[in-house]
Amino acid sequence: MMVLAAEHFVRSPQWLWYVLFYFFFAGIAGGSYAVATLLRLSGDVRDESAARIGFYVSLVATVICPILLTADLGVSWSRFWHMLIDVTPGDTGLNFKYWSPMSVGAWALLVFGFFAFVSAAEAWLSDRRDRPLVPPLLNRLFNVVGAVLGIFIASYTGVLLSVSNQPVWSDTWSIGGLFLASGLGGAAALIALLMRYRPDAAFSLGRLHQAAGFFSALELALMIVFFITVGAAGSLPRLLPWLALFALAVAGVAAGLVGARGQMRVMAAGGSATLTRVRLDTVTISLLVLVGVLALRAAVIFSAQ
Amino acid sequence: MATTIRPGETYGFFTDTSVCIGCKACEAACKEWNQLGGDSPSFLADSFDNTGNLDAENWRHVKFIEQVPDQPAATGNGTAWLMMSDVCKHCKHASCMEVCPTGAIIRTEFNTVFIQQDVCNGCRNCIAACPYSVIGMNQSTGTAHKCTLCYDRLQGGLEPACAKACPTQSIQFGPLAELQQAADVRLAALHSQGVAQAQLYGRDDKVYGGLNAFFLLMDKPETYGLPNAENAKLPSRNDLGGYVAAAITAILAVVGGLVAFRRRVTG
Ligand code: SF4
Ligand code: SF4
Numbered sequence: 001m002m003v004l005a006a007e008h009f010v011r012s013p014q015w016l017w018y019v020l021f022y023f024f025f026a027g028i029a030g031g032s033y034a035v036a037t038l039l040r041l042s043g044d045v046r047d048e049s050a051a052r053i054g055f056y057v058s059l060v061a062t063v064i065c066p067i068l069l070t071a072d073l074g075v076s077w078s079r080f081w082h083m084l085i086d087v088t089p090g091d092t093g094l095n096f097k098y099w100s101p102m103s104v105g106a107w108a109l110l111v112f113g114f115f116a117f118v119s120a121a122e123a124w125l126s127d128r129r130d131r132p133l134v135p136p137l138l139n140r141l142f143n144v145v146g147a148v149l150g151i152f153i154a155s156y157t158g159v160l161l162s163v164s165n166q167p168v169w170s171d172t173w174s175i176g177g178l179f180l181a182s183g184l185g186g187a188a189a190l191i192a193l194l195m196r197y198r199p200d201a202a203f204s205l206g207r208l209h210q211a212a213g214f215f216s217a218l219e220l221a222l223m224i225v226f227f228i229t230v231g232a233a234g235s236l237p238r239l240l241p242w243l244a245l246f247a248l249a250v251a252g253v254a255a256g257l258v259g260a261r262g263q264m265r266v267m268a269a270g271g272s273a274t275l276t277r278v279r280l281d282t283v284t285i286s287l288l289v290l291v292g293v294l295a296l297r298a299a300v301i302f303s304a305q
Numbered sequence: 306m307a308t309t310i311r312p313g314e315t316y317g318f319f320t321d322t323s324v325c326i327g328c329k330a331c332e333a334a335c336k337e338w339n340q341l342g343g344d345s346p347s348f349l350a351d352s353f354d355n356t357g358n359l360d361a362e363n364w365r366h367v368k369f370i371e372q373v374p375d376q377p378a379a380t381g382n383g384t385a386w387l388m389m390s391d392v393c394k395h396c397k398h399a400s401c402m403e404v405c406p407t408g409a410i411i412r413t414e415f416n417t418v419f420i421q422q423d424v425c426n427g428c429r430n431c432i433a434a435c436p437y438s439v440i441g442m443n444q445s446t447g448t449a450h451k452c453t454l455c456y457d458r459l460q461g462g463l464e465p466a467c468a469k470a471c472p473t474q475s476i477q478f479g480p481l482a483e484l485q486q487a488a489d490v491r492l493a494a495l496h497s498q499g500v501a502q503a504q505l506y507g508r509d510d511k512v513y514g515g516l517n518a519f520f521l522l523m524d525k526p527e528t529y530g531l532p533n534a535e536n537a538k539l540p541s542r543n544d545l546g547g548y549v550a551a552a553i554t555a556i557l558a559v560v561g562g563l564v565a566f567r568r569r570v571t572g
Pocket of ligand 1: 435436440451
């Protein structure tokens with residue numbers, strides 16, 4: 001079957017810097033919450049410190065998100081709440097369109113903000129007491145719901161781009177998964193980076209590198225799918241001017257994989273995944289991964305506009 | 306004969322590009338009625354048209370498609386210069402309306418697509434969605450602007466300014482069913498005269514369920530910068546694929562994370 005190139009005659013929405021950084025922080029916010037929850041669910045009590053870093057990061061990133069989104073509205077910034085409430089005269093009520101990712105995302109961000117706040121507050125209070133504040137089972141259940149929302153926040157931004165008629169974005173269904181994988185990798189890298197300031201969390205460092213490696217592998221696979229689907233639609237030429245940014249994203253993926261491989265070596269040499277020190281420069285790896293997260297989003301956003 | 310305009314009926318434009326002479330009277334009338342300042346004058350140097358495109362200040366735009374051959378050709382039948390007064394299509398299945406998160410884009414009592422300026426918050430999702438590059442941002446109001454199909458004039462029983470100003474009746478306004486009949490008659494006449502390339506665009510439901518502002522074209526839709534039926538797709542086509550891909554990624558990532566973080570006997 002011949003693949004027909006999609007023709008686009010659209011104008012770009014000029015979603016630029018605010019949106020780029022929103023997508024970055026949304027990935028980190030959702031990704032950190034999910035990684036922190038996984039640490040709590042699958043790790044043991046010694047992973048709790050790293051999990052709490054994740055909940056703190058998630059809250060800070062979540063607070064930044066609506067600020068960026070509101071700033072992007074320009075002179076209409078004071079109408080940000082129109083996303084949630086329809087003010088059409090004679091037809092006022094709540095706005096919710098399940099088929100419009102921007103509409104769903106606005107609600108998801110609001111609800112996720114509640115989860116991010118409660119979990120960060122719980123972590124903060126637990127840091128100041130010996131015993132857990134909330135019964136562990138209840139806490140974990142809460143975290144699982146929050147993590148599902150976090151995964152949505154980290155991924156819907158990509159689906160939002162695809163649900164358009166823009167070249168590149170609407171030519172592929174892979175951006176949601178791609179942004180999720182890179183958001184999770186970036187979150188794991190950032191938590192690893194921040195362990196410098198919380199030495200008792202270093203117990204989880206090796207495991208974070210391993211997880212980041214897995215997320216990076218997923219991201220690499222989705223990047224290949226992205227290029228194939230965009231190529232099949234005939235929009236590959238639009239990606240070419242942004243190859244340097246894609247290369248940075250690939251460097252971030254490579255850093256994640258190298259970090260995980262270094263961890264494997266440590267284990268194979270008789271160490272364990274719980275070693276507090278890994279013989280690789282965590283700072284360099286984490287920064288490369290984070291730059292990659294930003295570069296990937298920049299490449300995808302700018303290539304269509 | 307003047308059309309009696311009644312709420313509850315569907316109105317639109319039939320734009321017959323075969324008789325457009327590129328005078329831009331529609332552009333001027335639209336700007337005058339809607340008090341659009343227009344963009345700063347520019348010389349595009351690639352066409353006799355210097356409006357460029359539809360945007361927040363140009364709700365009508367007469368496109369010039371210049372296909373003048375390099376070599377002198379035998380007397381043609383007018384296809385060296387194609388002209389088309391472009392406008393919002395007031396699509397039955399409107400991509401802009403589908404994605405708008407605020408509910409600013411509504412269907413009026415005349416079944417036209419209208420952006421409520423007091424509801425729009427400038428998110429620009431509609432711009433990313435409109436397949437015809439119709440909507441533009443008004444930087445001073447921070448809201449999305451496009452043709453209203455002269456909503457205020459229709460409410461007052463007046464036909465839209467552009468149709469009224471068009472000297473060749475290239476732009477015809479009226480109840481959609483009547484316009485469709487007129488278009489069928491015109492197409493049959495052109496075909497009987499041997500103008501085989503004449504075709505209707507948006508007359509039937511193949512493009513976005515049918516367009517309230519539809520066209521008689523003298524070439525393929527792509528030549529005029531209009532997506533053909535295969536490419537005329539709604540943004541929501543990617544909802545399912547996008548979310549499924551994200552969900553599969555999420556499942557794989559959660560499994561991977563759980564394995565990486567699993568409890569281990571430490572050495
Ligand atoms: S042409 Fe564009 S702006 Fe007009 S109704 Fe259709 S999608 Fe909306
Ligand atoms: S810019 Fe205005 S009309 Fe367009 S999608 Fe956003 S709120 Fe709706």
